[in-house]
Amino acid sequence: MTIELNHTVVWARDRDASAAFLANILGVAVDPVIGPFAPIRLGNGVTLDYAQAAEVAGQHYAFLVGDEEFDATFARIRAAGITFWADPFHREPGELNAMNGGRGFYFEDPDGHNMELFTRA
Numbered sequence: 001m002t003i004e005l006n007h008t009v010v011w012a013r014d015r016d017a018s019a020a021f022l023a024n025i026l027g028v029a030v031d032p033v034i035g036p037f038a039p040i041r042l043g044n045g046v047t048l049d050y051a052q053a054a055e056v057a058g059q060h061y062a063f064l065v066g067d068e069e070f071d072a073t074f075a076r077i078r079a080a081g082i083t084f085w086a087d088p089f090h091r092e093p094g095e096l097n098a099m100n101g102g103r104g105f106y107f108e109d110p111d112g113h114n115m116e117l118f119t120r121a
Contacts, residue, residue: 005046007039010061011053012111019050021110025076026063058112060088070103070119082107088114 012018016030019038023030030050031039037049048061065073074096077084084105086095097104102120109115 007047007049009037010048010050010059010113011056012050013053013056014110015050015052018110019048022048022115025073025080025082025107025115027069027072027076056111056113058108058114060114060116062116062118064121065117065119067103067119070117073117074105077105077107088116 010018015036015038019030019040023040026040026042028040028042031041031047034049036051038051039047039049041047042063083093084107086092086097086105088106090106095105097118099118100120102118104116104118106114106116
C-alpha cells in the first residue's frame with residue numbers, strides 16, 4: 001500500500017462558518033458533520049476536517065487547481081471583496097504570481113489561515 005494523506009484537522013473559532021467559507025470559495029460542498037468535524041472533501045479524496053477551537057494558530061493550506069477552477073475561484077474571491085496577495089508574506093496585495101509558469105495567489109480565511117491556490121506545481 002502506498003502512503004497517502006487522508007485528512008487533516010483545520011482548527012476554527014466557528015467550525016461551520018469557516019468550513020462554509022472555504023467550501024464556497026473552492027466551489028465544493030461541506031459534507032455532513034461527523035462527530036466534531038465539518039469535512040470538506042477535495043477532488044483527490046483528502047478531507048479538511050474543520051473542528052471547533054477557542055484559539056487558533058494560523059496555518060498554511062495550498063490547493064493545486066486546474067485553470068478553469070482557478071478562474072472560477074478567483075472570480076468568487078474578487079466578487080466577495082476578499083483581499084489577496086501574490087506572495088505568502090502578503091507584501092504584494094491585489095496581484096497574482098506566475099510561479100512555475102502558472103498562476104497563483106494567497107488569501108486568509110476567517111481564522112487567519114493562509115490559503116494558497118495555484119495552477120502549476
